[in-house]
Amino acid sequence: MDRGVVMASCEIEPFYGSNWDSITSVNRGGNLENSSYFAQNEFNDPHYSPVLENQILARSSHLVHFPSDPNLLDLVAKAPSFGSGCFSEMDNSFGNIHSSFAQNNGVSTQSASRNGAIYLDQCQTSEHRVFGDSFNGKWKRKVSFGASFKNAEEHGKDASEDTESPGEHDEMNKKFGPNCSTNLRGKQGVEQAKNNAVVAEPSKENYLHMRAKRGHATSSHSLAERVRRERISERMKLLQELVPGCNKITGKAVMLDEIINYVQSLQHQVEILNSQGGNANTHGINPGLNPSHTLRGFSHGSFNGLPGTVQPFCPLPHTLFDDELRSILQTGSGSNAARDKRDVNDDGAM
Amino acid sequence: MTSDHISSLRNPSSIKTRFAHRFVLALKKLSMDRASSSVSMADRYKRYRKVRAAAYASMASSVGPKRAWARALLRKIRNRKMGSNLMKRLGSRTGLLKKRTVLKPRNHREMGSEQENSLRELVPGGEGMEFYRLLNETGHYIKCLRAQVKVMKNIIDLYSN
Numbered sequence A: 001m002d003r004g005v006v007m008a009s010c011e012i013e014p015f016y017g018s019n020w021d022s023i024t025s026v027n028r029g030g031n032l033e034n035s036s037y038f039a040q041n042e043f044n045d046p047h048y049s050p051v052l053e054n055q056i057l058a059r060s061s062h063l064v065h066f067p068s069d070p071n072l073l074d075l076v077a078k079a080p081s082f083g084s085g086c087f088s089e090m091d092n093s094f095g096n097i098h099s100s101f102a103q104n105n106g107v108s109t110q111s112a113s114r115n116g117a118i119y120l121d122q123c124q125t126s127e128h129r130v131f132g133d134s135f136n137g138k139w140k141r142k143v144s145f146g147a148s149f150k151n152a153e154e155h156g157k158d159a160s161e162d163t164e165s166p167g168e169h170d171e172m173n174k175k176f177g178p179n180c181s182t183n184l185r186g187k188q189g190v191e192q193a194k195n196n197a198v199v200a201e202p203s204k205e206n207y208l209h210m211r212a213k214r215g216h217a218t219s220s221h222s223l224a225e226r227v228r229r230e231r232i233s234e235r236m237k238l239l240q241e242l243v244p245g246c247n248k249i250t251g252k253a254v255m256l257d258e259i260i261n262y263v264q265s266l267q268h269q270v271e272i273l274n275s276q277g278g279n280a281n282t283h284g285i286n287p288g289l290n291p292s293h294t295l296r297g298f299s300h301g302s303f304n305g306l307p308g309t310v311q312p313f314c315p316l317p318h319t320l321f322d323d324e325l326r327s328i329l330q331t332g333s334g335s336n337a338a339r340d341k342r343d344v345n346d347d348g349a350m
Numbered sequence B: 001m002t003s004d005h006i007s008s009l010r011n012p013s014s015i016k017t018r019f020a021h022r023f024v025l026a027l028k029k030l031s032m033d034r035a036s037s038s039v040s041m042a043d044r045y046k047r048y049r050k051v052r053a054a055a056y057a058s059m060a061s062s063v064g065p066k067r068a069w070a071r072a073l074l075r076k077i078r079n080r081k082m083g084s085n086l087m088k089r090l091g092s093r094t095g096l097l098k099k100r101t102v103l104k105p106r107n108h109r110e111m112g113s114e115q116e117n118s119l120r121e122l123v124p125g126g127e128g129m130e131f132y133r134l135l136n137e138t139g140h141y142i143k144c145l146r147a148q149v150k151v152m153k154n155i156i157d158l159y160s161n
Helices: A033-044 A048-065 A070-082 A087-103 A108-125 A147-157 A164-171 A183-215 A220-242 A252-283 A291-295 A322-331 A335-349 B002-008 B015-033 B041-063 B068-089 B094-102 B114-122 B131-159
Strands: none
Touching (some): A252 B131, B015 B041, B015 B131, B068 B131
16 A cells, blocks of 8 residues: 655756755655655656656556545546646646545545645646656656645555655645646656665765755755745845955855955954054144034034134035045145155054 | 035935044044143054044944944943943953853854854854844945945045145
């Protein structure tokens, strides 16, 4: 008694950029979590797909035996007929299945309707064909069905807790894919894939883990993590624009290094200016300076009460900043002299 | 008159103008407090410290309380001030004060890469934040640092002529 679950993996969308997330253990209830990953990943490899396909089609006749749940039996019975159907047809048929599910009574009614609903949703949202065509080499990534599906599974098929199934279910939680009702077919496919996966496991282990993770979130934790990571990469892009000369850098580590260097250099600059300011205080600043004259634009009450003679700052610019001031300084009194004085002061002060 | 000048500025309430305003005020205060130029190293260092504190404080206060790093910076300055004041009066009590300042949430420190930790050290107040928030604060901090450098350069150029 196998469960007829899932596992169809299909290519849902292009892979995310270079989003190799670290592997998080998603094992909710499944035993062979790893193997299920490998199994899924094996689907990605086109080499395996024809093998799977053949075996799946060959085994389609066995599908009828699997589901103990009469609802699923209905589904299964109808499933092979969709083998080469086009997508729109499948939509309609899914609707039928859904209704047939709904008609049934008993414990599995709820689950059945959920199943049907899931199938409907998935079929409507997905772009690929589910059954026959999807099996033709589209065993890319695992599709995650809703959690309810998992429940239905457990209700309906209790029995043989087959190794992959729980793991696969767990993974399939959030993502929907075209291979909705591929329970049974998926199942055999998984078995095949698992066998194949075992062979390929040691060599491609890390890579396969990454591939598994990238396509789908397997639990709320990893989903949240993935969201977090995406936000972080977004921020990193913004920071890239802030830090000059970081357009070509891709990679979190290098980018972080650049940011750290830049912040350090800015802080150093502020320190240097601070020391200069200390000197300027003794040498340059006239206590009688009224900041309102230099800043011009700022009129605040506090300025007016300042004692001391106000030196006329006629040559001073209206605004204190950037280009205007620089131009004034260049044309005005001995900027070179000031710089030299500053350098001397620097040596002395620090 | 003043409103004309204010409106003639590109952005009257930008960080730069706010910071410049406060910094100039602080410098003025410092220069007025001091009697005359003292040549000793200790005095110079003290003055440097004061100017530095003035710069950071004016920067942080012009940024406003919304940014965590500004708050942390102000806190640091105040603690340092309080610490130094207390040092003069209560010799041994400052240990307590320092402990209080160090007690920040350490949850986010061990996790994360090496660079993340060094970034946390750089950005004021970066210890108690998550990485995402740290990146946010870093971005804003960089912007403000840049503005600060520009303004300070200009002011000091102006005053040392």
